[in-house]
Amino acid sequence: MSARHPWAMLGEGFRIRPATQADHPALAGLIRQMDKSGLYERHFAHGDAPNQALLQRLAEADGRDRVVLLGVGADGTAIAHAEYVSVATVAEFALMVLPAWRGRGIGQALLAALLEIAVRSGQSRLHGLIQAGNTAAIRVARGQGFTVGIGDERATVIVSRHIAQERAADPTVPQTGASITIPIPVRHDPDRTALHRCPGP
Numbered sequence: 001m002s003a004r005h006p007w008a009m010l011g012e013g014f015r016i017r018p019a020t021q022a023d024h025p026a027l028a029g030l031i032r033q034m035d036k037s038g039l040y041e042r043h044f045a046h047g048d049a050p051n052q053a054l055l056q057r058l059a060e061a062d063g064r065d066r067v068v069l070l071g072v073g074a075d076g077t078a079i080a081h082a083e084y085v086s087v088a089t090v091a092e093f094a095l096m097v098l099p100a101w102r103g104r105g106i107g108q109a110l111l112a113a114l115l116e117i118a119v120r121s122g123q124s125r126l127h128g129l130i131q132a133g134n135t136a137a138i139r140v141a142r143g144q145g146f147t148v149g150i151g152d153e154r155a156t157v158i159v160s161r162h163i164a165q166e167r168a169a170d171p172t173v174p175q176t177g178a179s180i181t182i183p184i185p186v187r188h189d190p191d192r193t194a195l196h197r198c199p200g201p
């Protein structure tokens with residue numbers, strides 16, 4: 001884990017839990033409260049289609065290859081969302097935190113939680129696509145030991161943890177929070193990723 005323990009800054013009431021289909025209204029409410037630029041940073045697209053796709057993925061969550069987490073406040077209100085989708089043990093993650101709750105370590109906590117689940121469920125790699133100017137998201141990833149790969153012509157970077165390689169290189173390597181530099185692919189098309197592809201009309 002990072003030196004700063006995320007939960008310590010959030011008070012007793014904050015927790016991260018798996019989301020279920022019953023959370024559909026809560027997640028829709030969270031999306032409504034998100035800022036436009038934050039949604040763009042999350043989806044790489046404007047409009048409601050990616051929000052609907054995100055809501056649909058709730059029904060597909062299996063806790064292993066398709067993971068959806070909610071960060072909830074003391075009163076149970078959803079204030080943050082995190083997910084990964086894995087294809088052949090390569091998992092892509094994305095995060096979002098309501099504007100009023102940013103900068104308190106929730107992003108770090110969510111990514112740490114996703115990483116733990118990815119390790120436990122046998123994923124070989126966890127990576128995320130981030131706009132190159134999204135300093136907050138890049139800091140979150142770096143804080144969890146992700147390496148930052150070179151961006152492509154669409155001004156994105158890929159942050160990665162190569163879980164299987166890390167484990168193979170050194171079985172004693174801590175599986176979360178360790179900073180390890182491993183070469184990663186440099187080109188990536190956001191339109192072809194699991195979490196940034198918009199459903200067609």
Ligand SMILES: CC(C)(COP(=O)(O)OP(=O)(O)OC[C@H]1O[C@@H](n2cnc3c(N)ncnc32)[C@H](O)[C@@H]1OP(=O)(O)O)[C@@H](O)C(=O)NCCC(=O)NCCS
Pocket residue numbers: 037038039041042093094095096097098101102103104105106107108109128129130134135136137139140143
């Ligand atoms: C990215 C996001 C999830 C981070 O959530 P968060 O709860 O604020 O994250 P944390 O509080 O754990 O960490 C934020 C980090 O960014 C830093 N930060 C915040 N705003 C910043 C800014 N404008 N410039 C530079 N750094 C910034 C904080 O200091 C902190 O860094 P530190 O841990 O080294 O101190 C949140 O900003 C968000 O929802 N953004 C919109 C959606 C998005 O961009 N998703 C990422 C795509 S996967």
